[in-house]
Amino acid sequence: MKTLKFAVLPGDGIGPEVMDATLAVLEAATKPEGIALDFTHADVGGIAIDNHGTALPESTLEVCRNADAILFGSVGGPKWENLPPKEQPERAALLPIRKAFNLFANIRPGLLFKELVDASPLRPDSIPEGIDIVCIRELTGGIYFGQPKQTVTLEDGDVQAVDTMVYKVSEIERIAEVAAVTAKARSGRVCSVDKANVLETSVLWRKTVVEYFKKNHPDLELSHLYVDNAAQQLVRDPNQFDVIFTENMFGDILSDEMAIICGSLGMMSSASLGTDNNSQGLPYGLYEPAGGTAPDIAGKGIANPCAQVLSAAMMLRYSFGLDAIADRLSAAIRKAVEDGVRTGDIAFGKSPVGTTVMADAIIERL
Amino acid sequence: MKTLKFAVLPGDGIGPEVMDATLAVLEAATKPEGIALDFTHADVGGIAIDNHGTALPESTLEVCRNADAILFGSVGGPKWENLPPKEQPERAALLPIRKAFNLFANIRPGLLFKELVDASPLRPDSIPEGIDIVCIRELTGGIYFGQPKQTVTLEDGDVQAVDTMVYKVSEIERIAEVAAVTAKARSGRVCSVDKANVLETSVLWRKTVVEYFKKNHPDLELSHLYVDNAAQQLVRDPNQFDVIFTENMFGDILSDEMAIICGSLGMMSSASLGTDNNSQGLPYGLYEPAGGTAPDIAGKGIANPCAQVLSAAMMLRYSFGLDAIADRLSAAIRKAVEDGVRTGDIAFGKSPVGTTVMADAIIERL
Numbered sequence: 001m002k003t004l005k006f007a008v009l010p011g012d013g014i015g016p017e018v019m020d021a022t023l024a025v026l027e028a029a030t031k032p033e034g035i036a037l038d039f040t041h042a043d044v045g046g047i048a049i050d051n052h053g054t055a056l057p058e059s060t061l062e063v064c065r066n067a068d069a070i071l072f073g074s075v076g077g078p079k080w081e082n083l084p085p086k087e088q089p090e091r092a093a094l095l096p097i098r099k100a101f102n103l104f105a106n107i108r109p110g111l112l113f114k115e116l117v118d119a120s121p122l123r124p125d126s127i128p129e130g131i132d133i134v135c136i137r138e139l140t141g142g143i144y145f146g147q148p149k150q151t152v153t154l155e156d157g158d159v160q161a162v163d164t165m166v167y168k169v170s171e172i173e174r175i176a177e178v179a180a181v182t183a184k185a186r187s188g189r190v191c192s193v194d195k196a197n198v199l200e201t202s203v204l205w206r207k208t209v210v211e212y213f214k215k216n217h218p219d220l221e222l223s224h225l226y227v228d229n230a231a232q233q234l235v236r237d238p239n240q241f242d243v244i245f246t247e248n249m250f251g252d253i254l255s256d257e258m259a260i261i262c263g264s265l266g267m268m269s270s271a272s273l274g275t276d277n278n279s280q281g282l283p284y285g286l287y288e289p290a291g292g293t294a295p296d297i298a299g300k301g302i303a304n305p306c307a308q309v310l311s312a313a314m315m316l317r318y319s320f321g322l323d324a325i326a327d328r329l330s331a332a333i334r335k336a337v338e339d340g341v342r343t344g345d346i347a348f349g350k351s352p353v354g355t356t357v358m359a360d361a362i363i364e365r366l
Numbered sequence: 367m368k369t370l371k372f373a374v375l376p377g378d379g380i381g382p383e384v385m386d387a388t389l390a391v392l393e394a395a396t397k398p399e400g401i402a403l404d405f406t407h408a409d410v411g412g413i414a415i416d417n418h419g420t421a422l423p424e425s426t427l428e429v430c431r432n433a434d435a436i437l438f439g440s441v442g443g444p445k446w447e448n449l450p451p452k453e454q455p456e457r458a459a460l461l462p463i464r465k466a467f468n469l470f471a472n473i474r475p476g477l478l479f480k481e482l483v484d485a486s487p488l489r490p491d492s493i494p495e496g497i498d499i500v501c502i503r504e505l506t507g508g509i510y511f512g513q514p515k516q517t518v519t520l521e522d523g524d525v526q527a528v529d530t531m532v533y534k535v536s537e538i539e540r541i542a543e544v545a546a547v548t549a550k551a552r553s554g555r556v557c558s559v560d561k562a563n564v565l566e567t568s569v570l571w572r573k574t575v576v577e578y579f580k581k582n583h584p585d586l587e588l589s590h591l592y593v594d595n596a597a598q599q600l601v602r603d604p605n606q607f608d609v610i611f612t613e614n615m616f617g618d619i620l621s622d623e624m625a626i627i628c629g630s631l632g633m634m635s636s637a638s639l640g641t642d643n644n645s646q647g648l649p650y651g652l653y654e655p656a657g658g659t660a661p662d663i664a665g666k667g668i669a670n671p672c673a674q675v676l677s678a679a680m681m682l683r684y685s686f687g688l689d690a691i692a693d694r695l696s697a698a699i700r701k702a703v704e705d706g707v708r709t710g711d712i713a714f715g716k717s718p719v720g721t722t723v724m725a726d727a728i729i730e731r732l
């Protein structure tokens with residue numbers, strides 16, 4: 001019997017309740033295929049600060065190391081928001097976990113179903129068929145981790161802070177490969193975003209990407225945009241893109257901009273793939289919703305579980321090679337939404353259902 | 367007789383034609399007040415590359431040095447777009463001119479008249495009264511100019527590029543002051559945007575801003591957002607902001623995102639103020655439309671001159687202290703648009719007029 005061994009890190013706010021619902025859906029999707037789930041819960045984020053004094057305890061890392069993938073909820077909330085920015089749960093959990101598992105490739109689908117165009121802040125006539133794009137963000141390089149990163153007092157008494165943005169050809173090539181593979185499974189169009197008119201790292205980025213695609217993926221259609229222009233084009237006409245890919249900081253900004261354009265954060269999933277393979281011979285990865293902990297509705301049983309379920313579907317696909325079940329999960333969610341089963345964030349006139357009813361509706365449609 | 371001495375750098379594409387129209391409007395607005403215009407034309411951008419072999423010739427810098435302000439058109443176009451990114455006209459003209467005149471404060475109104483909400487890609491019901499915000503961008507610091515900025519071959523043969531983001535307290539304080547003064551003339555609300563959960567420069571930015579406002583502007587309402595969240599909030603509800611202010615790179619991205627949200631780029635103006643005062647005892651500054659050279663319509667006499675006229679109005683206000691005339695120019699533009707006199711980019715059902723008719727309509731309403 002095939003067994004899926006993964007770590008479950010529900011985190012804070014709505015994290016635990018959407019995670020429970022997701023595990024139920026996941027079990028319903030895998031059991032009939034003779035697949036067993038072997039998951040272990042561990043604390044992360046605010047709850048880990050409370051219970052262990054740190055947002056990412058060693059015991060949690062250990063659980064993750066013993067697994068083939070991490071299913072992550074979301075972290076943070078008002079309780080910890082007065083901590084200094086770098087000690088806040090999201091930052092203090094996510095950056096070290098990305099480093100620990102070399103999670104260099106962040107894949108975020110920008111998906112808005114046609115039925116939900118009212119969730120988007122964009123004019124409905126600009127996205128008549130919804131939105132269907134993907135953002136690939138480099139996640140372990142650039143200005144996030146580059147050294148030096150320090151603050152010093154100058155001779156004249158002024159204080160100066162420095163951050164360093166660094167990219168190596170090898171780092172750029174491996175994320176270019178992820179973008180290429182993603183594009184191959186879609187329309188074959190990739191737009192690389194940089195700021196090559198200002199940054200040395202972007203000049204290297206563009207040159208490397210051009211050469212890498214020419215040599216390894218000459219069949220793909222590669223284009224380039226400056227990041228300021230990309231921020232505009234996303235709003236003007238998101239579907240002009242198919243696969244967008246970019247460095248860490250630009251990806252942080254653009255993928256969040258993309259997420260809001262796609263309407264409900266309750267529907268947005270993500271995968272962060274590592275450089276190493278798991279025991280399945282597939283990429284180790286962390287899978288999490290793009291939205292936050294939604295403290296205002298936490299504990300009420302009304303949060304949308306779809307983003308977490310879609311993240312689990314990405315886990316099945318990338319870390320366990322179970323594409324057919326992943327497809328079935330996505331289709332079941334789409335069907336439930338089409339049938340009008342909707343949590344409050346995507347209700348638009350339908351009478352809203354709670355987290356477990358939504359999950360059950362997905363299960364019924366598997 | 368008061369004389370306004372400024373440099374006129376029309377640039378490429380629609381630059382020259384909207385500049386001509388603007389000078390006519392400016393003359394009509396100032397002459398009745400007994401004010402004379404003393405301006406000198408100089409080449410910049412693509413045309414300067416063609417005529418002088420460089421996007422910012424020394425002769426042009428000399429014209430600028432002998433003036434109290436620069437009225438700038440726009441630069442670039444298909445003819446030069448195959449140059450390496452750093453040699454392209456926009457980059458090669460703008461970065462050195464910013465450095466030469468210490469243009470550290472970029473002020474961009476995000477203004478969308480109620481009458482033009484159809485120009486915005488956002489749902490009209492989210493901006494019923496149009497949009498009225500301002501973005502203040504630090505323009506001479508950060509990752510644009512920080513050293514080291516280089517590409518090296520590593521021992522293992524890999525190639526590595528580095529950019530350096532640097533901010534000093536003194537640089538942050540002077541832009542904070544511009545944001546504060548701007549907010550005072552408006553609602554008194556300032557949102558400072560940074561990435562203090564990841565960047566040292568942002569930690570220093572936030573700390574400095576908090577202390578500076580507490581000490582010098584305790585009456586203003588200061589808030590903080592991470593840049594990824596700001597990119598979302600701008601799309602979700604732009605009017606939740608009044609004055610946004612941020613560092614160079616974030617400002618590049620967010621101000622362009624703001625511009626597209628405000629609909630027609632043909633209406634978007636900007637000011638870039640220097641650290642030094644001009645012969646009027648007011649800030650030296652460069653004033654330019656936020657939009658580009660619009661090569662597709664260049665030379666056809668149909669470009670919208672409003673952005674250039676509004677930029678000239680900003681020049682009157684900041685570099686010449688002529689607020690009343692600046693207000694009159696803005697009001698005349700608003701009136702013309704209300705009356706349905708519109709170039710093609712903002713026509714929306716009205717029959718479109720050309721550049722000079724639009725300019726004449728503004729003059730009639732002064």
Ligand SMILES: CC(C)[C@H](C(=O)O)[C@@H](O)C(=O)O
Nearest residue numbers: 090091094095252563564594
């Ligand atoms: C919490 C923060 C460090 C993080 C980032 O900037 O990468 C977050 O914004 C994200 O995008 O996952």
Ligand SMILES: CC(C)[C@H](C(=O)O)[C@@H](O)C(=O)O
Nearest residue numbers: 197198228456457460461618
């Ligand atoms: C041309 C480029 C260097 C410039 C910038 O990034 O500052 C432009 O995008 C701008 O915003 O004026």
